[in-house]
Amino acid sequence: MTKNSTLFVRPEIVVEPNRNAVAEVQRPLSAFEAIYRISWIRKTAILLVLALVWEIYGRWLDNSLLFPSFSETLHAFMSGISSGVLLQRAAVSLQTLLIGYSLGILLAGLLTTVAISSRIGNDFLETLTSMFNPLPAIALLPLALIWFGLGTGSIIFVLVHSVLWAVALNTHAGFRSVSNTLRMVGQNYGLKRFSLVRSVLIPAAFPSILTGLKIGWAFAWRTLIAAELVFGVSSGTGGLGWYIFENRNQLETANVFSGLFFVIIIGLFVENMIFAKIEKRTIRRWGMQH
Numbered sequence: 001m002t003k004n005s006t007l008f009v010r011p012e013i014v015v016e017p018n019r020n021a022v023a024e025v026q027r028p029l030s031a032f033e034a035i036y037r038i039s040w041i042r043k044t045a046i047l048l049v050l051a052l053v054w055e056i057y058g059r060w061l062d063n064s065l066l067f068p069s070f071s072e073t074l075h076a077f078m079s080g081i082s083s084g085v086l087l088q089r090a091a092v093s094l095q096t097l098l099i100g101y102s103l104g105i106l107l108a109g110l111l112t113t114v115a116i117s118s119r120i121g122n123d124f125l126e127t128l129t130s131m132f133n134p135l136p137a138i139a140l141l142p143l144a145l146i147w148f149g150l151g152t153g154s155i156i157f158v159l160v161h162s163v164l165w166a167v168a169l170n171t172h173a174g175f176r177s178v179s180n181t182l183r184m185v186g187q188n189y190g191l192k193r194f195s196l197v198r199s200v201l202i203p204a205a206f207p208s209i210l211t212g213l214k215i216g217w218a219f220a221w222r223t224l225i226a227a228e229l230v231f232g233v234s235s236g237t238g239g240l241g242w243y244i245f246e247n248r249n250q251l252e253t254a255n256v257f258s259g260l261f262f263v264i265i266i267g268l269f270v271e272n273m274i275f276a277k278i279e280k281r282t283i284r285r286w287g288m289q290h
Contacts, residue, residue: 040272068254077258086243086262093224093239094266096152100159101220105213107160108167113197116175125172129165137162137223141230155227162223163216170215174208175201206282214275221267 035041051070058069068076080086115125137158144154178201186200202209228241240259247255 043272065251065253068257072254073257073261076252076254077261080255080258080262086240086258089238089240089243089259090262090266093228093241096155096239097159097220097224100156100224101163101217103156104160104163104216104220105167108164108171108212108216111164111168112171112175113194115172116197116201125168129169132161133165133169135161137219138226141227155224158223158227159220162219166215166219167209167212170208170212171205174205174212177208178204210275210279210282214271217270217275218267221263225263 054073055070058064058067058072061067064072077086111125111128114121116122140158140161141154144157148154148157175197182200182204183196186196191199224239225241225244228239229245240263244256244259247253247259
């Protein structure tokens with residue numbers, strides 16, 4: 001640098017922090033925002049809106065035989081609960097449902113374990129799924145009648161069919177999505193077949209398995225109600241499906257709606273109190289889902 005050269009100093013730009021932005025970030029949530037973040041409150045609000053729409057339409061239609069209002073349905077529901085009829089019918093339906101649902105899950109687990117262990121097992125499951133999954137469970141009612149007679153066995157048979165393929169498909173898809181790295185890690189620890197499935201594949205594929213369990217539960221409910229419309233009185237059980245059918249024949253439409261309302265309540269309870277807790281303690285806890 002020569003004596004005549006001038007030293008230029010670049011002016012530094014000082015940016016003052018935006019105090020308004022900082023205050024905006026640190027602004028506490030309002031009461032509405034804090035409540036809105038709670039999931040069960042949002043869902044309850046949706047249900048209340050639906051109930052309000054139901055009540056308005058029922059009153060506007062003004063025909064209880066065709067479409068009772070929500071208040072009339074709720075009154076019939078409370079009467080059925082207080083008399084114990086609805087609770088008794090629901091207990092019968094749930095007992096049958098749990099048996100069929102459990103058997104369907106058990107068979108689905110065995111099939112998917114065999115499918116993941118060998119190529120012939122994989123081909124076997126894919127073939128059976130392609131054959132029987134499109135077949136409606138209700139279409140098997142005549143065969144169930146011939147094979148098992150009028151009774152709980154026929155209902156359980158169609159329940160197993162409705163649950164088996166949904167759970168097997170989702171479980172198998174979840175197993176196939178597990179990375180080869182995890183499989184090799186399990187094999188390096190000496191895990192094979194059932195131990196590999198239990199310790200590696202099931203935890204890694206649990207989001208798909210849980211989805212299959214939810215779908216299987218919904219299919220089982222629909223199949224159960226439809227099957228009880230046919231078999232309920234003959235088997236002497238009289239579940240919710242037969243309760244709905246009886247009241248339809250007697251033109252007690254409010255009781256029909258109350259039976260359907262009870263099915264909805266049970267479905268909401270299972271979804272939000274059982275499946276949601278399982279999901280929170282497994283999938284979300286493991287960081288698989290936000």
